[in-house]
Each structure stands twice: as structure tokens, then as C-alpha cells.
Amino acid sequence: xxxxxxxxxxxxxxxxxxxxxxxxxxxxxxxxxxxxxxxxxxxxxxxxxxxxxxxxxxxxxxxxx
Amino acid sequence: xxxxxxxxxxxxxxxxxxxxxxxxxxxxxxxxxxxxxxxxxxxxxxxxxxxxxxxxxxxxxxxxxxxxxxxxxxxxxxxxxxxxxxxxxxxxxxxxxxxxxxxxxxxxxxxxxxxxxxxxxxxxxxxxxxxxxxxxxxxxxxxxxxxxxxxxxxxxxxxxxxxxxxxxxxxxxxxxxxxxxxxxxxxxxxxxxxxxxxxxxxxxxxxxxxxxxxxxxxxxxxxxxxxxxxxxxxxxxxxxxxxxxxxxxxxxxxxxxxxxxxxxxxxxxxxxxxxxxxxxxxxxxxxxxxxxxxxxxxxxxxxxxxxxxxxxxxxxxxxxxxx
Numbered sequence: 239x240x241x242x243x244x245x246x247x248x249x250x251x252x253x254x255x256x257x258x259x260x261x262x263x264x265x266x267x268x269x270x271x272x273x274x275x276x277x278x279x280x281x282x283x284x285x286x287x288x289x290x291x292x293x294x295x296x297x298x299x300x301x302x303x
Numbered sequence: 304x305x306x307x308x309x310x311x312x313x314x315x316x317x318x319x320x321x322x323x324x325x326x327x328x329x330x331x332x333x334x335x336x337x338x339x340x341x342x343x344x345x346x347x348x349x350x351x352x353x354x355x356x357x358x359x360x361x362x363x364x365x366x367x368x369x370x371x372x373x374x375x376x377x378x379x380x381x382x383x384x385x386x387x388x389x390x391x392x393x394x395x396x397x398x399x400x401x402x403x404x405x406x407x408x409x410x411x412x413x414x415x416x417x418x419x420x421x422x423x424x425x426x427x428x429x430x431x432x433x434x435x436x437x438x439x440x441x442x443x444x445x446x447x448x449x450x451x452x453x454x455x456x457x458x459x460x461x462x463x464x465x466x467x468x469x470x471x472x473x474x475x476x477x478x479x480x481x482x483x484x485x486x487x488x489x490x491x492x493x494x495x496x497x498x499x500x501x502x503x504x505x506x507x508x509x510x511x512x513x514x515x516x517x518x519x520x521x522x523x524x525x526x527x528x529x530x531x532x533x534x535x536x537x538x539x540x541x542x543x544x545x546x547x548x549x550x551x552x553x554x555x556x557x558x559x560x561x562x563x564x565x566x567x568x569x570x571x572x573x574x575x576x577x578x579x580x581x582x583x584x585x586x587x588x589x590x591x592x593x594x595x596x597x598x599x600x601x602x603x604x605x606x607x608x609x610x611x612x613x614x615x616x617x618x619x620x621x622x623x624x625x626x
Contacts, residue, residue, distance in 0.1 A: 239616040242625065247565050247594050247613075249624055254497060254590045255558060256506025264625045278626065294506055297551040 257294065260285045305479040307415055307437055311358035313478045314384055317410055318353035321382050327408050331366050332356040332384040339435040340420040344369060358384065360418045360437055360455060363576035367392035368527040370402050379406050384478075386414035388571035390471035391604025392527040395567055398611060401530060404473075411474030413482035416455075416463040417572070418442065421581050423458050427451075462572035462585060464488035472605055490570070491596075494589035509554070509587070515580040516553045518546065522584055525577035528564045535559060557587060565591045566612040569604045 245264050253259050263282045267275045305313075318330040334345035334355045342361045346369070347353040367389045370381065385393060390409060396402045423444060424432065434445040441452045465488035470481045497505045520536065523529045535543045536556055544559070545552040561584070570592060574584050595601050598621055599612040 239618075239620075240613070242620055242622055243599065243613050243616055244565075246598060246621060246624065247591055248562060250594050251558065251562060251565075251587075251591055253502070254495060254505065255509040255554070255587070256497075256502045256504070258502050266625060281626070295551045295554055297545060297547075297549050 258289055260289055261292070306439070307359045310412055310479045311356070314358050314410060314412070315353055315356050317476060317478060318347055318356055318382065319350040321408065322347065322353055323350045327380045327382040329380075330356065330382040330384075330410075331369050332410075333358060333362040333364075333366075335359075336361070339432050340418060340423060356384075358412065360415050360442075360459075361420070361435075363417050363420075363460070363573065364525060365389055365392055365527050365571045365573035367396060368525065368573070370396060370407060371527065371530045380408065381406065382408040382410055384410045384412060385471050385474070386412050387466060387468040387470055387472070388414070388569050388604075389527075390473055391468060391569040392571060394472060394604040394607055395569065396527065397607060399567075404607075409471060409474045409476070411471030411477045412479060413471075414463070414466065414469040415482075416459045416466070416469075416486055417576070418455065418458050419460040419576070423453065426453060426458070459486070460572045460576065461493070461583070462570050462575070465490040465493060465570075467602070468605065473607070490589070491593065494593040496586055496589075498590070510550060512586055513553055513557055513582060513584075516548065516557070516582060517580060518548060518553065518556065519579060521577040521579060522574035522582075523560060525573040526564070527571075527573070528567050529560075557584065560584075561588045561591055564588060566595045566599075566601060567603050568592055 249262055252262055265278045267278060314332060318332065321327045322330060328348065330347040330353060332345055332347065333342040335357050336342045340361045342357060342359055344364050344366055345355060347356055365388065366383050366385065370383065370393065373381070390411065393407060393409065397404055423435065423442065427444065427446065430446050430449065432444055432446045436443045440455055442455050442458070444451050444453055464486050466486050467484065467490065469484055469486070497508050500508060523534060544555045568588055568591065570585070572585065578584070595612055601609070601612040
């Protein structure tokens, strides 16, 4: 419940700086909800695959070092 | 409305009285800087030192920052000169149990609105300004071979235009009279300027604004909210955030810094004033403040009673983003 408020603010902030909507997911799953967990994971991976590789916040250690 | 010079004289009087009566051990205020438009935080421990105190439109630091972790060996009671935003941060510090109310004696002043020295300098490109004097509603800007009047209203800091609380919210003594609460600007019209852009444009705008960041952490150090003993950027084990000036590291620092201040930031503008390269980080932080206002109806630091928005919840908080 506390986290819900924090995540609401964090999600808005990340989308505000240009992280695509759909890269960040939140869900409430009980340890007893195996099916929901599986469904959510599938949905998340699908959504992220559709967006393709991340374009931002990437640090190439070979270039930096 | 008293001029800042008159207020300064009254601050000196009050400070001398408090120090000589032994009511406080130290008065935290401002002293005139050695370069124009840069008055600096000053700690007066004796009535003689109190003579150096001043008050002007160049007092850009947030003094409540100095109430945190006072050096050992000094006694506790301090007086502090506080306008609206500083008093709101003091409220925040009391709420977060960093200080107690009876530790501080608040000399309240109405904020005249502080001057953004970068804006003044931008009016005189490539010229060295040697002196800036306040004269009524104008600034007299002097340098080698020129002297011009600039209306103060045109060179205030952005956050001062949209201030909602110029008068101190808590005080033990008021210096001068209270002023109108706002400067007339509407924060909701200017907050979160990148909202109207698409994701790619937002990222580009974000990068453009922060590309000059040298990771000096002046914004963090000037901020009265940043009092962690070890900041996440200084932590080495584990290293949360790289120390380079790469896009990813700079972005991580600024996003997290902003997020740590969520629901606590009073929009005092100390971070922007402290930045040596003139980054307008309020373009980022204003988004969070706007969300906190809109989602949870909270404005930080306005009173001692209300609970910080991120330490409570309501069953009906927005949650359409949770699947």
C-alpha cells in the first residue's frame, strides 16, 4: 500500500524523462497465485519484446573504461 | 513594504539581542559575498559577529540545510533567518525527526523573491559585473565602463515566480511585515515542461538539460532534504551509481536524487542556484511535486500536523498502472 504510492510517483517520473510506457510493470501477486504469476510474466516479456532492446540508460563499459 | 536593507538592520538587531541575552548560541543568516550577487550563509556566534549579517535578494541558499548534523561541542539552540521556503523545510526536518522545534528560534522574514544571478549575467554577455546594488524595485548593475538599471522582477529565480508561500509558516519572531503569499505565477502551468512531448523527445530534452552535469553534487549538498549519512552516489559497496559523466550515470543520479525528494521538496530552488553550470533541475523535480499535488493533494512543509504523503496510504489511491 505504501509502495503503491511510491511506484505511482516513480512510474510517472520515469515516463516523464522518456522511458517508454510499457517497459515498467507493476503487479500484485500472492505466493498462492501461480497462474497469475505465469500470466503476468508472459505479458511483461511480450510487452518488453515488442518494444525491442532498451535505447536509454545504457552504459558501455568498453567505451567508458 | 520594508526594503531588504531595512530588514537586514532589523535582523542584525534581533541577532545581537538573542546572542547577548544568551537565548541562542548561534544565529544562522547571510553575510555579504565577496563577489556580487553571492551572499553566503553565515554563522554568528557573538554579538560582534552579528554585525556581519545581511539580508538581500541574493540569499539563494536554503539555510535550513545547516540545522542538520550541527557539529559536536556546540550547544543546540540556534536562531535561523527563514523566509517561506526555508521555514517549510524546517517543518519538514521537524517532521522527519532531524531537529526538534525547541532547538530552533526562527526569525521569520517575508521573502522578497531571490535573484537568479545567471539571468543578470546573461544580460551583460562577456562583461564582468563588479557590483550589484538593490534600489527599490530595480537592481543597479555596475561593471567596468557600464552602469545599468535592471527591474528586479525580470531576473528573479523561476521558482520564486511561482512561490505559494513567501511568509514563514512557523516562526518565533517576525522581522518586518508579512507580504502577499504568492508572486502571482501558477506552478501548475509551468511544472513538468516535458509532459507535452513524446517519449523520444522527452529523453532528448532530458539529456539536453543535463548534458553539462559535472557530477559535483552541489545540488545535493545545497538541498536540506539530502541528509543521508552516506549518499547512494558515494556508496562504494555496492556501487549503486557509476561515477562517470556518461549519460546513464548522470541520468541515474538525477532521477534518483529527484525521487528521493518526492513529497518533501518545497521548491526552494537551492539546487538550481547552487549549480555551477546552470542546469535547471526543477524541470525534473517539478514533475514529482506536481504528481504529489495532483495524486495525493499534498504540498510539503505547510504545517506540522499533516502526514508526509509517502508514509501513508488510502485504500482508494490511484492504481490503474498495477496489473
